[in-house]
Amino acid sequence: MSSRKKNPVWAFFASVRLALFLLFILAATSIFGTVIQQNQPAAQYVKEYGEKTAHLFQVLELTDMYNSWWFLSLLGIFSLNLIVCSLERIPNVIRLVKKDNLTIKTEQLARMKIRKTLALPLPPEQSVRRVTDYLHGRGWKTTKREKDGGILLFAQRGAWTRFGVYIVHLSILVILIGAVIGSPTFARKVLHNEKFAFKGSIMIPESRETNFIYSFANGKKIDLGFTVRCNYFTIEYYANGMPKTYLSKVSVLENGKPVPLKDGSTVHDLKVNKPLTYRGITFYQSSYQPYSDFLTVLVDKKTNQKENRIIGGGTQIKSKILPVSFGIINQEVRGEAVQRIKIWFSDNQADPAIFWVNNGQKAIIKRPSGEYELTVKQLYATGLQVTKDPGVWFVYVGCGMMLFGLFVAFFMSHRKIYAFIREEAGQTTLIFAGSAHKNKVGFEKVFSRLVDEFQQQMA
Amino acid sequence: MNSSQLFGITTLCYLLSAVFYVALLVFKKKKVGTIGLGFAIIGVLVQTAAIGLRWLESYQMGIGHAPLTNMYESLVFFAWCTTLFYIFMEFKFKARVVGAFVMPFAVAAMAYASFAKRINQQISPLVPALQSNWLLAHVITCFIGYGAFAVAGGLGLMYLLKKSGIKKGKKQDSFTGSLPELKVIDDLTHKTIIFGFMWLSAGIITGAVWANEAWGTYWSWDPKETWSIITWFIYASTLHARFTRGWSGSRIAWLAIIGFISVFFTYFGVNFLLSGLHSYGAS
Numbered sequence: 001m002s003s004r005k006k007n008p009v010w011a012f013f014a015s016v017r018l019a020l021f022l023l024f025i026l027a028a029t030s031i032f033g034t035v036i037q038q039n040q041p042a043a044q045y046v047k048e049y050g051e052k053t054a055h056l057f058q059v060l061e062l063t064d065m066y067n068s069w070w071f072l073s074l075l076g077i078f079s080l081n082l083i084v085c086s087l088e089r090i091p092n093v094i095r096l097v098k099k100d101n102l103t104i105k106t107e108q109l110a111r112m113k114i115r116k117t118l119a120l121p122l123p124p125e126q127s128v129r130r131v132t133d134y135l136h137g138r139g140w141k142t143t144k145r146e147k148d149g150g151i152l153l154f155a156q157r158g159a160w161t162r163f164g165v166y167i168v169h170l171s172i173l174v175i176l177i178g179a180v181i182g183s184p185t186f187a188r189k190v191l192h193n194e195k196f197a198f199k200g201s202i203m204i205p206e207s208r209e210t211n212f213i214y215s216f217a218n219g220k221k222i223d224l225g226f227t228v229r230c231n232y233f234t235i236e237y238y239a240n241g242m243p244k245t246y247l248s249k250v251s252v253l254e255n256g257k258p259v260p261l262k263d264g265s266t267v268h269d270l271k272v273n274k275p276l277t278y279r280g281i282t283f284y285q286s287s288y289q290p291y292s293d294f295l296t297v298l299v300d301k302k303t304n305q306k307e308n309r310i311i312g313g314g315t316q317i318k319s320k321i322l323p324v325s326f327g328i329i330n331q332e333v334r335g336e337a338v339q340r341i342k343i344w345f346s347d348n349q350a351d352p353a354i355f356w357v358n359n360g361q362k363a364i365i366k367r368p369s370g371e372y373e374l375t376v377k378q379l380y381a382t383g384l385q386v387t388k389d390p391g392v393w394f395v396y397v398g399c400g401m402m403l404f405g406l407f408v409a410f411f412m413s414h415r416k417i418y419a420f421i422r423e424e425a426g427q428t429t430l431i432f433a434g435s436a437h438k439n440k441v442g443f444e445k446v447f448s449r450l451v452d453e454f455q456q457q458m459a
Numbered sequence: 460m461n462s463s464q465l466f467g468i469t470t471l472c473y474l475l476s477a478v479f480y481v482a483l484l485v486f487k488k489k490k491v492g493t494i495g496l497g498f499a500i501i502g503v504l505v506q507t508a509a510i511g512l513r514w515l516e517s518y519q520m521g522i523g524h525a526p527l528t529n530m531y532e533s534l535v536f537f538a539w540c541t542t543l544f545y546i547f548m549e550f551k552f553k554a555r556v557v558g559a560f561v562m563p564f565a566v567a568a569m570a571y572a573s574f575a576k577r578i579n580q581q582i583s584p585l586v587p588a589l590q591s592n593w594l595l596a597h598v599i600t601c602f603i604g605y606g607a608f609a610v611a612g613g614l615g616l617m618y619l620l621k622k623s624g625i626k627k628g629k630k631q632d633s634f635t636g637s638l639p640e641l642k643v644i645d646d647l648t649h650k651t652i653i654f655g656f657m658w659l660s661a662g663i664i665t666g667a668v669w670a671n672e673a674w675g676t677y678w679s680w681d682p683k684e685t686w687s688i689i690t691w692f693i694y695a696s697t698l699h700a701r702f703t704r705g706w707s708g709s710r711i712a713w714l715a716i717i718g719f720i721s722v723f724f725t726y727f728g729v730n731f732l733l734s735g736l737h738s739y740g741a742s
Contacts (some may be wrong), residue, residue: 016703020696027692034733066680179678199675213526238584272587273673284675286585297681303472325503395677399664406660410653 010301015082022078028099029074033065067185079176086169093166102145102152104272106420113445116451120458124151124423131419134454150422161412162437167405171398178394184217198388199285200220203229205381206295207308211254213386224281227253232268233288234360235337246285247271248382252278268393270384278418280388287383290336294328295379301364301371310379316344322367323347328376329354338378345374366448413438462516463580463673466535467567472502473542477566480558487637493557496546497563503542510539511516513582522584527598530730531580534572536598537726540567540606548610552647557641560613598729601662605722612719614648615712622709644709656694662716663687680734687727716730
């Protein structure tokens, strides 16, 4: 225990007792935040818990406890404990891994739990070759030394697996580092660059575009550096009325021109679970807002001239390019969603056409002046959550490391095999012995199979 | 034959299995235990078919998805994982009487799923948030972990019973005498916790990756997430206490039980008592 000689602060952070205490405290305090609803308006707490308790919550920052100074400090101490604890023990592990195992006293082999003594019909030198070749053939690379009137062979596998638990410890640190890098608070308060990492949202009505979003942290605008347009938004429903898909068709524009995205198209189908990432900024479908206005597309079937307009319910407009006017007389609504729309359409050459059409469905209108196609659709805005998290890859790498490290730490072990060959009274004897630092039962099976097959080979 | 009839048969099999395992505990007749195991195996096979059939039925309804999307389906899957894990353990470690402490969990889950009023058994379509390839990975990893922790909790309970039996100086022929040696139970508890911990970690990670795909936040401290990390902390400290401070026996048995209570709350309590992002798991 070299830590006793070192300073007491180091010793404090190197103790597993502290780790156990911190794990317990982290677990216990985390419960508060699941019982007390987090990040509600202050008045809500007063209403629910009374003035005094609400004040106490405020003082202890229990209303946003996972970002409170004391919880973050606990995580900080936990990290420090993790680092010091590991640093304290790793040199020992390195020593174990690098150890010269051939220095073992041969009498010790006879006392090892997993061992087998065989008599061999070959002289010692030949036996050594046979054993070496055999072990090598099974993936056990041997080293050799003459000692105690015989030859000692040694082979080991999985020495590195002793580091498994430290891979797990490191993975937790990597995840925490990733969390700090990706934290909007860190970007704002420490880096003074809120564009480095942020979370926010924006509502974009169909056919409109934006080059900024609103930060969740303070409601301020954050410039995107490019433009996002919502071309179209729709909700599909299942037969039982449950929502099936929220779909936004969005485009990214640079200098006013649509940019081809990953799949080569300039329009991305943005859905829940199918976000869009552009220049490190990711857009998620998160909400929507129906309006009482309508998005209209008018097409002249002969010339394919097209006109997009937004009009209000109960109003009419005159086309700017075609000799027609149209308007919305009435609509049928379920909840906030328009189902059918009653349209008035005229080219001033006969009585105006009046008809019902389903929301978003094409209507073909034959008039004396030509054939027209009109689509009228309730106007929606899509609500996007927008995130820039440059730390997320650290987090993912950390997660991968953790699973790998746990597997190594739990299910793999450092296994050693010794073979000592000596001539005693004209007879060559071979002692096989082995050890594993974990899963001894499993290793015993491997060991006896190895020895049995060797015996068969010799026979 | 439809899937809910098959689930009914499953429940019956698990019930009989539990009864026979408890009888084994009391009467110590080897045959009784074999019957218990037999019912458990039949139950798991029928249930596997039932889960497959329910999956198929959802496709016939035109809303095809894996049957892992609401409280009913998750309870069924929990019973399946727990029983399967137990059967595997019985074959590997030959500790048959453990079934008396594990099968009741499976019965309870199936019975609650089938009879509780608040549980909706309908196959319903997937809301947009659940339409992801991560659904399978997340639910399966979590529930393998939950199943293992249920078994570990049962083992912990068994350890404490056996120990109190020994303390009272009861003879070998008494009720607790038929339980395996304390050392064996202790070792099994430890191994089971390790196995569960691995899967719980994987479950939390797949959940985080999914949350990031769906909402742009891999961790938002919602009650379900927080309770899963609380559970993780409890088992992490259990493993450290054992590896580095040499804890074993009663203390580990208690931790296995406390850990399972935390698992239970993560799985169940959060849905019913607290509000959060996992609301679709609640009915």
